[in-house]
Amino acid sequence: MSQQFTARRLAALAGASAVLVGLVGCSTPASEEEAPPSASGDATTAPVEPGDSTGVTEDTVTIGTHTPLTGPAAAGYSSISAAATAYFAYLNDNGGVHGRSIEYIVKDDGYNPSTTQTVVRELVQQDEVFAIVNGLGTPTHTAVLDFLNENEVPDLFVASGSTSWNLPEQYPFTFGYNADYVVEGAALAQYAADEHPDKKVCLLGQDDDFGDAMIEGAELVFGTGGLTHIERYSVSNQDVTAQIGALQAAGCEINLLATINGFTALALGTSAQFGWFPMWFSSSSGADYPTLVTYLGEDVGPQLLQGLVGTNYLPSLGSEDEWVTLFRQINEDYNDGAPFDGNTIYGMSVAYTFAEALAAAGEDPTRESLLAAVTSGGLTGNGIVPLSFSEDNHAAYLGVGITMVDQGVQDYLGATYAVEGGTVTAVEAAPIPLENDALPAG
Amino acid sequence: MDHLLFLIATGLARGAIFALFALSLVLIWRAARIINFAQGAMALVATYAAFAVTGMTGSYWAGLGAGILAGAAIGLGVERGLMRFTRDSHPLAGIIVAIGLVMVLQALLGIFFGQQHRPMHTPFSDSPLTVGGVPLLSPYDIFVLVVALAVMGGLALLFNRTSMGLQLRASAFSPEVSRVLGVRVSLMVTVGWMLSAAVAALAAMLLVPTELGLNPHSTDVLFVYAFTVAVVGGLDSPVGALLGGLVVGVAMTLVTGYLGATFAPIGVLVLLVVVLLVKPGGIFSMREARSA
Numbered sequence: 072m073s074q075q076f077t078a079r080r081l082a083a084l085a086g087a088s089a090v091l092v093g094l095v096g097c098s099t100p101a102s103e104e105e106a107p108p109s110a111s112g113d114a115t116t117a118p119v120e121p122g123d124s125t126g127v128t129e130d131t132v133t134i135g136t137h138t139p140l141t142g143p144a145a146a147g148y149s150s151i152s153a154a155a156t157a158y159f160a161y162l163n164d165n166g167g168v169h170g171r172s173i174e175y176i177v178k179d180d181g182y183n184p185s186t187t188q189t190v191v192r193e194l195v196q197q198d199e200v201f202a203i204v205n206g207l208g209t210p211t212h213t214a215v216l217d218f219l220n221e222n223e224v225p226d227l228f229v230a231s232g233s234t235s236w237n238l239p240e241q242y243p244f245t246f247g248y249n250a251d252y253v254v255e256g257a258a259l260a261q262y263a264a265d266e267h268p269d270k271k272v273c274l275l276g277q278d279d280d281f282g283d284a285m286i287e288g289a290e291l292v293f294g295t296g297g298l299t300h301i302e303r304y305s306v307s308n309q310d311v312t313a314q315i316g317a318l319q320a321a322g323c324e325i326n327l328l329a330t331i332n333g334f335t336a337l338a339l340g341t342s343a344q345f346g347w348f349p350m351w352f353s354s355s356s357g358a359d360y361p362t363l364v365t366y367l368g369e370d371v372g373p374q375l376l377q378g379l380v381g382t383n384y385l386p387s388l389g390s391e392d393e394w395v396t397l398f399r400q401i402n403e404d405y406n407d408g409a410p411f412d413g414n415t416i417y418g419m420s421v422a423y424t425f426a427e428a429l430a431a432a433g434e435d436p437t438r439e440s441l442l443a444a445v446t447s448g449g450l451t452g453n454g455i456v457p458l459s460f461s462e463d464n465h466a467a468y469l470g471v472g473i474t475m476v477d478q479g480v481q482d483y484l485g486a487t488y489a490v491e492g493g494t495v496t497a498v499e500a501a502p503i504p505l506e507n508d509a510l511p512a513g
Numbered sequence: 514m515d516h517l518l519f520l521i522a523t524g525l526a527r528g529a530i531f532a533l534f535a536l537s538l539v540l541i542w543r544a545a546r547i548i549n550f551a552q553g554a555m556a557l558v559a560t561y562a563a564f565a566v567t568g569m570t571g572s573y574w575a576g577l578g579a580g581i582l583a584g585a586a587i588g589l590g591v592e593r594g595l596m597r598f599t600r601d602s603h604p605l606a607g608i609i610v611a612i613g614l615v616m617v618l619q620a621l622l623g624i625f626f627g628q629q630h631r632p633m634h635t636p637f638s639d640s641p642l643t644v645g646g647v648p649l650l651s652p653y654d655i656f657v658l659v660v661a662l663a664v665m666g667g668l669a670l671l672f673n674r675t676s677m678g679l680q681l682r683a684s685a686f687s688p689e690v691s692r693v694l695g696v697r698v699s700l701m702v703t704v705g706w707m708l709s710a711a712v713a714a715l716a717a718m719l720l721v722p723t724e725l726g727l728n729p730h731s732t733d734v735l736f737v738y739a740f741t742v743a744v745v746g747g748l749d750s751p752v753g754a755l756l757g758g759l760v761v762g763v764a765m766t767l768v769t770g771y772l773g774a775t776f777a778p779i780g781v782l783v784l785l786v787v788v789l790l791v792k793p794g795g796i797f798s799m800r801e802a803r804s805a
Binding site for chain 1: 516519520523527620623628629630631632634639640641648651723724725726728730733734765766769770773774775777778
């Protein structure tokens with residue numbers, strides 16, 4: 072008995088040591104001599120600042136991201152990094168940027184912040200990426216915000232609408248991508264006030280920053296407490312019957328939605344069960360028509376979604392815009408013809424924006440020149456308004472356009488709103504035209 | 514008052530599903546003295562089978578039948594292929610194997626069917642019937658309640674009125690003595706697993722159409738709540754599972770309606786903690802000796 076026990080223990084010990092040895096092997100830096108001089112090195116020696124070119128070689132630039140590929144959040148988001156990867160493959164086949172191809176390392180964090188910390192450390196310390204591009208999620212990315220800024224790694228185009236990415240003083244290396252939720256809430260509320268001035272406006276929101284920020288945006292328009300009724304939901308409970316019942320009882324006529332796609336579908340489906348059909352105004356995070364149809368089903372989806380108002384800032388799926396046509400082609404050629412939806416356009420747009428920044432960073436890009444390119448204000452992106460990056464603004468889009476679903480086609484209505492200094496103003500949309508087949512020349 | 518009625522009615526149907534799933538956990542506990550953490554994932558595999566059959570035949574009922582059979586088959590496979598080998602070792606071994614099984618099954622479902630949610634349809638209308646101006650239960654909710662009660666009634670008959678039930682109870686309670694008396698204990702354990710997995714599959718198939726749709730994680734939350742229900746009611750007690758399920762379902766809706774959605778999961782956990790502190794065996798637990 073005791074002998075057997077010892078034998079087992081030995082076996083377990085041997086196994087554990089093998090794993091340990093394997094791990095140690097993995098964490099050894101591949102090549103120390105290749106490590107470039109750090110930006111923090113003594114500046115007295117060189118007349119020209121050498122800059123930090125970690126991740127850049129003669130013919131490659133390596134960048135990385137964290138995103139959920141497995142777990143409950145994967146359903147909504149795993150297609151984004153696939154679309155970005157497809158765009159980079161297209162770009163690389165056409166010569167890359169300044170002759171360098173872009174290697175995009177996608178790490179799965181399962182939308183779990185502690186996993187995000189692990190995979191981002193791997194990307195930075197082991198894979199030695201040049202930059203983190205489009206790390207996805209508010210709770211997940213918040214977990215690595217300090218790490219990336221302490222290590223002076225460019226943290227570009229975070230995939231979330233939180234306002235935390237636009238704090239240039241505190242986090243000089245971090246830049247957002249999504250229009251933030253305050254802007255979206257304000258734009259939807261302003262559109263409601265402009266087009267339907269007498270209707271009762273309510274809000275259904277997620278019980279976190281997402282919902283809070285949308286309420287803040289809506290209250291810029293209606294004033295504090297100006298919404299008729301507010302209900303919150305928790306993602307851990309896929310039953311919103313109680314909330315929908317309360318909204319109906321409050322006599323709401325327009326419901327603003329701070330919901331992710333799945334819960335937009337649940338809200339519309341549940342209220343249809345009650346035979347209640349108010350107007351729905353959804354944040355871009357929960358207003359992707361193809362995704363909503365898959366949730367609701369091909370049979371009833373199109374009918375329930377007729378008239379859904381949303382926001383967007385990227386080329387819209389419904390328009391036969393030249394960006395969309397090109398992205399569709401790239402999706403066919405480089406993404407195995409995966410379903411083409413708002414996430415695909417989003418992923419490719421982010422990837423294009425990074426390529427544009429990299430091209431502008433010069434023949435021999437460094438982390439410093441990359442950041443300088445982003446903050447220069449020279450990047451245009453491919454949205455319906457130009458990118459608004461500058462030294463003191465790290466948010467990509469301060470304006471959004473209003474979209475509507477009509478007969479299964481989701482497209483811009485023309486109304487576009489921007490938020491500056493707490494006031495909402497109507498602005499002209501100025502879509503960026505496609506240039507050089509989305510291959511930034513530099 | 515209207516609001517209260519509406520919330521209670523909404524909670525009842527959901528509670529019935531929790532109760533059914535909790536009952537499946539009770540069944541396994543009674544048969545094999547194990548808490549099967551893989552129950553949700555196993556039920557999910559069966560639900561995918563039901564989804565496939567419904568897709569091919571166009572019939573909800575064919576899918577439901579196939580799902581129940583698939584559930585029983587998975588129960589058979591897991592018991593004979595995995596759990597049998599953990600029985601004589603440390604009690605934790607079975608739990609750890611079950612948790613590993615969850616990960617494997619969810620990963621496989623993700624690999625083969627993708628992470629997207631697939632809508633499942635209900636055989637009856639989802640629209641609530643309005644009584645005196647208050648929307649109450651929908652025909653589908655009534656269907657769920659009837660099915661849940663019928664299954665529980667059927668199982669009660671099986672356990673208390675048949676020779677098979679007696680053997681099942683005997684081999685769970687005292688395997689050694691039963692074996693001496695000629696009961697085929699290992700067969701009874703397998704039957705217990707099959708019954709339990711089939712009931713769990715049924716509960717999952719009833720729940721998924723009311724939520725976001727079928728996805729490799731559709732039963733995660735169901736398992737957590739049903740586990741709470743089973744512990745609150747007493748792992749040994751089918752009556753506890755039934756009442757516990759209804760109480761938790763209604764309590765969750767009431768908390769959501771009056772306090773906010775954020776508090777609903779917390780409320781359930783508070784209930785769990787209180788019961789564990791005050792009556793660790795569960796509200797409807799049997800004698801001390803049997804819960805050991």
